[in-house]
Amino acid sequence: MSKKLSIIGMPMDLGQMRRGVDMGPSAIRYAGINERLKPLFDNIHDLGDIPIGRPEVVVDKESNLRNLDLVAEKNELLAKKVDEAIQSGSFPLVLGGDHSIAIGTLAGVAKHYKNLGVIWYDAHGDLNTAETSPSGNIHGMPLAASIGLGHPALTDIGGYSPKVKPENIVIIGARSLDEGERALIKETGIKVYTMHEIDRMGMAKVMEETISYFKDKTDGVHLSLDLDGLDPNDAPGVGTPVIGGISYRESHLAMEMLEEAKIITSAEFVEVNPILDDKNKTASIAVGLMGSLFGEKLL
Ligand SMILES: NC(=[NH2+])NCCC[C@H](N)C(=O)O
Numbered sequence: 001m002s003k004k005l006s007i008i009g010m011p012m013d014l015g016q017m018r019r020g021v022d023m024g025p026s027a028i029r030y031a032g033i034n035e036r037l038k039p040l041f042d043n044i045h046d047l048g049d050i051p052i053g054r055p056e057v058v059v060d061k062e063s064n065l066r067n068l069d070l071v072a073e074k075n076e077l078l079a080k081k082v083d084e085a086i087q088s089g090s091f092p093l094v095l096g097g098d099h100s101i102a103i104g105t106l107a108g109v110a111k112h113y114k115n116l117g118v119i120w121y122d123a124h125g126d127l128n129t130a131e132t133s134p135s136g137n138i139h140g141m142p143l144a145a146s147i148g149l150g151h152p153a154l155t156d157i158g159g160y161s162p163k164v165k166p167e168n169i170v171i172i173g174a175r176s177l178d179e180g181e182r183a184l185i186k187e188t189g190i191k192v193y194t195m196h197e198i199d200r201m202g203m204a205k206v207m208e209e210t211i212s213y214f215k216d217k218t219d220g221v222h223l224s225l226d227l228d229g230l231d232p233n234d235a236p237g238v239g240t241p242v243i244g245g246i247s248y249r250e251s252h253l254a255m256e257m258l259e260e261a262k263i264i265t266s267a268e269f270v271e272v273n274p275i276l277d278d279k280n281k282t283a284s285i286a287v288g289l290m291g292s293l294f295g296e297k298l299l
């Protein structure tokens, strides 16, 4: 079977308040994604960007969710594109955009799997709902929405809900969780490797466990990689940095182990904000990590 990649840009910043993350897809392309991944696929198709435009920012009065209707509408478009890419036999790689775009990515992906696994590589849990969110920002809610919790405009994207079962989710790199998120993790049994476990066990063991956790129970695994999962010293170009994160090296090791295990069936790289970055460093790191994820070898 030929190895095909579809790149889909999602230049949306409506899930949070810091402007600039809408330029993430451009920054990642500028960092050389095509050249870097070219040797690793038979065919790369860059499908361009989902049209977002320059919509007015609005807070939904009833639910206190920032840009609810727009986030929902644009994510429907993304879901459709991702769905089509998979149907055409391609591996879908989505470039964000803030993390609210995962709602659309997962809506497009999950209909193709009975038991989709999700790796949420992130400093945050993104498990808030309108009730628990301290900010009203939808980029703090996509994982909750994907297990069917939150506003129906978010949970029902793609016309079905839920997309993922809590027991098929592994969060890696968590170090900033809101109270409601902590309660939800305890309640649902979502597996979490916080920075504590990464420090204690080492990334190699964390990934070994993650891979064997997924091995028999999932028929596909989506990687949702928020660049703020990495330490802000390595990846400064993100809107909600949290100190004490996963290192550059640990992240490459994680990607290499996922590649060896051949379990990843779709991926997205989100929250790259070139305005806050240092000479496009974060976008370059994202591209390097993709290289490792897709099988780049030194020797
Ligand atoms: N994808 C992200 N960077 N999410 C940050 C979320 C921050 C905070 N927990 C909130 O809900 O507002």
Ligand SMILES: [Mn+2]
Pocket: 122, 123, 124, 226, 228, 229, 240
């Ligand atoms: Mn995050």
Ligand SMILES: [Mn+2]
Pocket: 099, 122, 124, 126, 139, 226
């Ligand atoms: Mn996130």
